[in-house]
Amino acid sequence: MFEFVVGHYNYWMYIGLMMIGFxxxxxxRNLIKKIIGxxxxxxxxxxxxxxxxxxxxxxxxxxxxxxxxxxGADHAxxxxxxxxxxxxxxxxxxxxxxxxxxxxxxxxxxxxxxRYNTLEEDEIIMSIKRG
Amino acid sequence: xxxxxxxxxxxxxxGLIYGTLDMxxxxxxxxxxxxxxxxxxLHHSLEHTATPNVVTSVLADYRGYDTLGETTVIFTAGMACxxxxxxxxxx
Numbered sequence: 001m002f003e004f005v006v007g008h009y010n011y012w013m014y015i016g017l018m019m020i021g022f023x024x025x026x027x028x029r030n031l032i033k034k035i036i037g038x039x040x041x042x043x044x045x046x047x048x049x050x051x052x053x054x055x056x057x058x059x060x061x062x063x064x065x066x067x068x069x070x071x072g073a074d075h076a077x078x079x080x081x082x083x084x085x086x087x088x089x090x091x092x093x094x095x096x097x098x099x100x101x102x103x104x105x106x107x108x109x110x111x112x113x114x115r116y117n118t119l120e121e122d123e124i125i126m127s128i129k130r131g
Numbered sequence: 132x133x134x135x136x137x138x139x140x141x142x143x144x145x146g147l148i149y150g151t152l153d154m155x156x157x158x159x160x161x162x163x164x165x166x167x168x169x170x171x172x173l174h175h176s177l178e179h180t181a182t183p184n185v186v187t188s189v190l191a192d193y194r195g196y197d198t199l200g201e202t203t204v205i206f207t208a209g210m211a212c213x214x215x216x217x218x219x220x221x222x
Contacts, residue, residue: 019143053164062184064185082173085172
């Protein structure tokens, strides 16, 4: 039981982080707080993927050693020595998408503030209803 | 409204925690994510791409078209920001 908790609590941390972000996205009225919640959510997912790439026991980053001598191909690579590179690559892509969505969301917030002079959702809805 | 979103968030979290019960242990070198595809890249990326950094070779060589598409994403986001923030007739 204890070993199970030690082996799995990292996933529970990311799920907690994700729930914080999810709650902020749904319940907060301020648009900037919603954007912050979205970022927490995305960071939790990125951390989850990065934790899937970890291997225990003398593991380094996936940069091959002795690559510049005799041009490599004759020299076998020990897979257990390097962390899994694929989640890192996928999360690089996800970070790019995260930055893009953040930029567009903040730009939309600036436009909303220029038109309605507030970022509170209920005040914006009231001002739309008033016409 | 707040209570409803709290309940929704907790339900989603409970479902995900139920899902983690089958996940491999943290740092397990024999987990499914590190045994099927990724050893191929670690073994062959040096002879295929002559780059010691495996992350770079996967990002820029094996998935080069995907990275090219990412530049389109960045370009679209930048154009959207420019068009939204343009000072002018709207207002």
